[in-house]
Amino acid sequence: MRALFALLLLCVGGGLSPLGWAQESAVSQTPDVRMIFDVSGSMKANDPGNLRASALQLAATLLPSQARGSVWTFGSQVRNPLPGGKVDAQWRRRARSLAPQLVDYQQFTDIEGVLRDATDAPGGKRHVVLLTDGMVDLPGSGEEKRTRDTASRETLLTSLAPELASRDVVVHTIALSHNVDRELLERVSQITGGLAAVAETPEALLRAFLDVLERIVPSDQLPLEKGSFDVDDEVEGFNALLFHDEDAPEIALVGPDGERYTRDDHPDDMLWQSNPRYDLIRVPEPQVGEWHIEGPVGSDSRVSIESPLQLRSDTLPPTLYLGFDVPLDAWLAREGEILKGNALPDDVRLRGELRGLDDETLAFTSLKAGDDGHFTGTLAAPEKAGNARLVLNADSDSWQRERVQGVNVVTPVTATLNDDATQVTLEAQHPRLNVDNTQISANLLGETLDVMPDGERTWQVALPEIDPEQSVPLDLDVSVTLDDRTWSIALPALRLNPEARIGVSGADVDGDGPRAEALPGDDNAATQEEESGAREEGNLTALAGALWGKAGDEWQALRPHVEPYAKRPTTWAVFAALLLALVLLWRLRQRSRRRRHRRRREPQV
Incomplete structure (x- = not known):
């Protein structure tokens, strides 16, 4: 469990020795983190506030000294202003000095080229963090350029991403606006086992980076509720990462005995780093009891701990699928040994949750204990696509542990309209789906369309002629048969002619026909x-x-x-x-x- 504790200690201590590293197999190797920043011209519009600089500063602060790190930039050319090296005080200083290079704009966006160059150097498990507006844009003009862009995008999905996965390279993608080729970024992350996120504000960008780092270095946390958290007698130290607005008043930390600590007034063994958007506090050997935070506390704040009592789990998937349940397997360990039988407290309870980024509970399940010490359960299938968090919680009357992992919820089948709007291509994204176990139905304004298999995991839907002045929804339903069970999944409707002046919201089979919504400027x-x-x-x-x-x-x-x-x-x-x-x-x-x-x-x- 010492991973994030060491990580945050190094943020504030710089040259201090680390407290240790997580013992889990998922992080047993020294992580190699390669950060890639888009400096293409389109970023002027999509990142006018240069949020990439904030992300780089946060990463330079949070990466642990056990890691190796490097920084890359790309547009039409790929540059490596900070080559790979051990993350130490000198590396951090050099990383923080690179902010001006992130606004040294280039004309194009060669995502394929930078992924090839940044992952070319050998290593063990490599984590690539790609920040971009997500649009493949290569030099050229006219039809030749469109052909090159399309070919590069196809190469990314069908060739490069599978190759990276086979070389143990994980690509985490963070899109800095909604003006992205989101499908491309999500697919690259899915194929390589990474997390895909969208960030439009500094706060969202910090959240995305933290979710990625939690993927690289899983950690135990204490639940933080209304500015308070309970420290039990097995906690050897905690680190509080507290987010706030730039102009927020000073934060204070109040111990169980009522002692009040601030950035300028705290004991020598308490380390405190204050930044415009967050405060980072390390407290060794804390008092047992309830601690309070005075001042505004952002929703993504967290308290990580070092303790011999640890909450562990199987690797939680970074990608979840609409309509598919989520199996969970967790256990408690002490000094690496699974607790079972009489070693488990009688009142221990484990549960799993899927939470939205606003902390809303989207799904919940209790985990049942087995004789082997494992607690298992199944989380109901997510119903909404987008970023969320999987949360495991263990508690008894005397202590609590929590583990949080960012996830991306996607559709199990994607639908893509071709350029001339005459055909829709459906492609299975869930790894177990294919034309043998998946049936798809398509409905357009009450008319059932033929869905024809076109390969092992793809289907084609030929569209009838549609009035170009009407925007109409194509409704898609998927019927899946797996593990002796059949169920249906309603996919989000694919809107045809989305820019048309008349929006048809649906078909009224028993009435006078489709219902139309008059859009602004409509003479009718x-x-x-x-x-x-x-x-x-x-x-x-x-x-x-x-x-x-x-x-x-x-x-x-x-x-x-x-x-x-x-x-x-x-x-x-x-x-x-x-x-x-x-x-x-x-x-x-x-x-x-x-x-x-x-x-x-x-x-x-």
Whole structure:
């Protein structure tokens, strides 16, 4: 468990000796971390605040001294401003000095070239962290350039990524905006066993880097809730990484005895590093009890620990799939030995969760103990694609342990529309799916389309001619048969003609047809609203007729009570005023509708 403790100690201590390294097989080798930063021209728009510099500074702070590290930049050319070497104080200083080189922009984006160069040097398990806007963009023009870009992208997916996986190279991708070829980045990470994330703010970028580092160096944590955490008597030291806004007030740490510590007032053996966006605090041999943090604490803050009592698990997958359950296997260990039988506390409980990045619980399950000391369970299939976190939690009445791993939830089958919008290619992403165990149905506005196998793991859907002025959804459903079980998965709809002016939201099989949404600037909007108004007025007329008939039926019974009022002048005056008010309201409604029609015909920005 000492991995992240050593990692954070070195952040603040620089030349201090490490406390140790994790004993798990997943991190038994010295990690080799190669960071790649995109400096292509498109990054001017996608990263105007140079968030890459913040990421580099964070990595220079958090990488442990046991690691080897290197820094690469790329556009049309690949550069290696910080060659591979042991992460020490000198390496950290050199890494922090590279920020200006991240805005030395080049014209193109050769992702294939930089991955080849950065992974060429031999080594053991290599972790590549690729920060990019994710668009393959090679020199050239016209059709020749499009052909080169397409060929490079295809090479990345079908040749280079599988080759890297076979050489024990893991590629973690972080996209710095939504303007990315997200499918490309996700597929490269999936194939090589890495994590794919999207970051648009400094806070999100720090989160993405921390999730990647937790993949490289798993660690135990103490749950941090509302600025408090409980330290038990088996904790030998903790490190608090506390995020906050740049202009946030000073943070203070309060011990169980009420003693208050700050950046400028703390014991000599407590190490404290303060940065504009986070504070990093190392406390050796902490007091047992509840600790408090005074001041704002960001959602991605965490407290990692060093303890002989450790929470362990099988390697948690970096990629989860919509519609597929997640098996979990965890255990407790002391000094590397699995606790079982009488060695386990009677009140110990283990559970697993899938949490969103906002800490919302998306799925939850309790893990059941086995005779071998392993706790197992199955987490319900995720229902929403995107980044999330898998959380394992173990607790008893006297202690708690938590382990958090970032994951990316993706669809088990991807759908890609070809350039001329006549065909959709479906490709299985889940490693166990193929044309023999997977059936796919496609529906377009109530019409069932043929889905034809086209290889071992791909299908083709021929599309009928579609009005180019309409944006329509292609609904896709997947039926999977695996392990003597069959179930269905609804894929996100693929929208055809997404830039069209009319958006069709679905098909009404029993009614008058598809439902259309008029988009801004549509000349038909006024006509559609007039027709809607005519229908509404027709409905009101019919309702009035029905009410009049009902009134006639009741008139005879009410006549003796009403006739005395009809002889009074004030009754007719009130009746006339009500009638005039109704006429005025009707005229205002018609004028308002005409004004709305004129506004819809104005140019849109």
